[in-house]
Amino acid sequence: MNFDEKFSVAPMMDWTDKHCRYFHRLISRHSTLYTEMISADAIIYGPREKLLNFNKEELPCILQLGGNDPYKLANASKYGQDYGYSKINLNIGCPSNRVQNGAFGACLMKSPKLVADCIKAIKDKCHIPVTIKCRIGVDDMDEIKGLDEFVDEVSQTGVNEFIIHARKAILNGLSPKQNREVPPLNYDRVGSLKKRRSDLKIILNGGISSIDEGKELMKTYSLDGFMLGREAYKNPYVLSSVDKDIFEKKANLKTRYQIAMQMAKYIDSFMKQDEPRVHSVTRHMLGLYNGLSGAREWRRVLSEKAKYAKDGDILRIATDTIENVIQRKNVA
Numbered sequence: 001m002n003f004d005e006k007f008s009v010a011p012m013m014d015w016t017d018k019h020c021r022y023f024h025r026l027i028s029r030h031s032t033l034y035t036e037m038i039s040a041d042a043i044i045y046g047p048r049e050k051l052l053n054f055n056k057e058e059l060p061c062i063l064q065l066g067g068n069d070p071y072k073l074a075n076a077s078k079y080g081q082d083y084g085y086s087k088i089n090l091n092i093g094c095p096s097n098r099v100q101n102g103a104f105g106a107c108l109m110k111s112p113k114l115v116a117d118c119i120k121a122i123k124d125k126c127h128i129p130v131t132i133k134c135r136i137g138v139d140d141m142d143e144i145k146g147l148d149e150f151v152d153e154v155s156q157t158g159v160n161e162f163i164i165h166a167r168k169a170i171l172n173g174l175s176p177k178q179n180r181e182v183p184p185l186n187y188d189r190v191g192s193l194k195k196r197r198s199d200l201k202i203i204l205n206g207g208i209s210s211i212d213e214g215k216e217l218m219k220t221y222s223l224d225g226f227m228l229g230r231e232a233y234k235n236p237y238v239l240s241s242v243d244k245d246i247f248e249k250k251a252n253l254k255t256r257y258q259i260a261m262q263m264a265k266y267i268d269s270f271m272k273q274d275e276p277r278v279h280s281v282t283r284h285m286l287g288l289y290n291g292l293s294g295a296r297e298w299r300r301v302l303s304e305k306a307k308y309a310k311d312g313d314i315l316r317i318a319t320d321t322i323e324n325v326i327q328r329k330n331v332a
């Protein structure tokens with residue numbers, strides 16, 4: 001499957017599961033979507049079907065893996081390929097303790113040779129492309145020399161796409177949340193990497209607060225794309241401008257109402273299948289009406305009542321209520 005990664009929604013643990021991705025896909029047809037990070041061990045030894053199963057409507061969708069064992073990563077990638085994921089992305093940016101104890105995630109920036117070995121093993125076993133998501137450095141690593149050496153070594157494997165969260169990860173002393181906020185952003189560093197390695201696809205991530213800002217940064221630094229994380233999750237309707245403004249495709253713009261109705265149908269259909277919890281879908285939709293009248297009530301109904309709901313009707317009721325509030329406000 002050929003697709004352009006000019007815009008993507010970041011992998012986010014506990015957030016970008018298959019229900020969330022289905023919802024995001026209804027808002028934007030062309031964005032690239034990512035799974036949460038899944039460890040190679042979990043795929044090999046754990047509940048594989050539950051972890052990897054997804055709706056084909058989500059494509060293009062990239063499976064993000066965590067691990068440091070070439071053999072296991074290759075096997076987990078092969079499973080991902082067989083399930084139909086579009087690419088494999090290796091997480092070299094996560095700073096959590098759990099991940100550090102397993103010696104993968106961001107600490108692997110210090111071991112480019114091992115990362116290269118992992119990629120070679122994946123490439124030997126799979127034909128779908130492999131990409132890297134990393135930081136501009138970790139701890140006291142030199143942001144200039146360290147990142148250049150990492151990218152140069154890893155790209156020798158033939159990997160040509162790097163998504164770079166433009167801040168360092170500080171592995172001792174900062175929580176994962178602080179590591180997304182405290183180390184300073186350095187977009188210039190990502191721009192200078194692209195200048196030096198114009199042969200590579202370089203995608204910028206970190207702290208981008210709107211589609212317009214991302215578009216501007218792409219232009220300023222001649223980058224190949226940008227990735228939005230928290231803003232896309234908390235304010236998902238920002239994705240509605242992506243198809244037209246980033247991909248320059250004729251947009252089939254859906255209203256919030258249309259999206260909510262399609263999600264209600266989705267809930268009805270999956271309630272008959274695997275996972276009978278309406279809340280596991282609606283929890284990703286709380287931000288759909290952000291900034292509009294009635295948004296607080298919408299969030300309240302969905303977070304409190306969806307837990308006990310048996311089908312998509314709770315979403316229909318909440319949506320009708322907020323649409324009425326908006327209409328009344330427009331008439332007044």
Ligand SMILES: Cc1cc2nc3c(=O)[nH]c(=O)nc-3n(C[C@H](O)[C@H](O)[C@H](O)COP(=O)(O)O)c2cc1C
Pocket residue numbers: 010011012013014015036037064091093094133165180205206207208227228229230231
């Ligand atoms: C709740 C949450 C979970 C995250 N989980 C992952 C993950 O599984 N893999 C990953 O590479 N990054 C993860 N991240 C980091 C994001 O992918 C992204 O790099 C970071 O949030 C910066 O982008 P933003 O400023 O646009 O949010 C997570 C971020 C959040 C907020």
